[in-house]
Amino acid sequence: MSKKELNVSALQNGTVIDHIAQGQVERVLYILNLPNYDDQIYLGANLDSKKYGKKGIIKVSNKFFEPEEVNKIALVSPTASIIEIRDYDVIKKGNVQISDEIKGFVKCVNPNCITNHENVPTWFDVTDKKEIVLKCRYCEKNTAKANIEFI
Secondary structure, three states: OOOOOOOOOOOOOEEEEEEEEOOOHHHHHHHOOHHHOOOOEEEEEEEEEOOOEEEEEEEEEOOOOOHHHHHHHHHHOOOOEEEEEEOOEEEEEEEOOOOOEEEOOEOOOOOOOHHHOOOOOOEEEEEEOOOOEEEEOOOOOEEEHHHOOEO
């Protein structure tokens, strides 16, 4: 190992979230409720990336994410990739994809929306996958990426 490399233990089983957008590692950590996770978590932020300039990475031992959790990652960092590892071998690798619709885990920004007053799950259409804009199915209010709040 050269003096410029950091040696981090390989995962026997778990998931690596790589290519997290710069400045989003902490947000990804919290939307996945990882501060309350009891197993090993490795974090890297502001790491050099040939493709993105800077990136973040999170390695989580013995955890595999559900589709809803991957959707949350995609909304926060559309450049992220998910790598699943079992017995030290990569079994699945792919980029996150933003779904066409988001149900139940993003709050509507409209304080008058029925989802903010009744026991009605939120439901959005993704109208812009590049800039990430969500349109509420109930009140038709748009929510921009910067205003996304997870429930």
